[in-house]
Amino acid sequence: MNNSLTYALLMLIAGIGIPVMATLNGGLGARLQSPALAATILFFVALVLAFSYLITTEGFPETVFSADVPLHFYFGGFFVLFYILTITWVAPRFGISNSIAFVLLGQLIAMSLIDHFGLMGVQKFAMSLKRLAGLGVMTIGVFLVLNKAPGGPR
Secondary structure, eight states: OOHHHHHHHHHHHHHHHHHHHHHHHHHHHHHHTOHHHHHHHHHHHHHHHHHHHHHHHTOSOSOSOOTTSOGGGGGHHHHHHHHHHHHHHHHHHHOHHHHHHHHHHHHHHHHHHHHHHTGGGOOOOOOOHHHHHHHHHHHHHHHHHOSSSTTSOO
16 A cells, blocks of 8 residues: 555544544533543543553653754644643534534644645645635535534524
8 A cells, every 4th residue: 555545544544533532522521521621531541542652662762852843843732732622612512513614624724824834844835726726615515514503404
């Protein structure tokens, strides 16, 4: 199997996992009556699993921080925490499909801006009319799958 197909399949599986994780954690937060506690449990389980994977595959790291790595690269966890807390709190109230659809829309906007401007050192992919049209079609698609949003079908 070529790398592109492998990468696409892995990301497809990761994408499938996002609404599953959101549903599970939203349900946990609702049952515990604490989105923050549910997020803490999620991160604890993730930490144990990630640390186990690290030790098993690479061994104990000699260093965690490097002067060669810009400080802002260490703050990705902020966005993970924000996502987990918001999806855990919002999904039980707004619906999993609505919540994930707007997450997807946000991802489409962010990825387009990151690529267009080459933010954070990534390879630039200029916004073309073709890409803008694709983004528009995907945005329309996001709204077509909504079933509980204001003005959407009920």
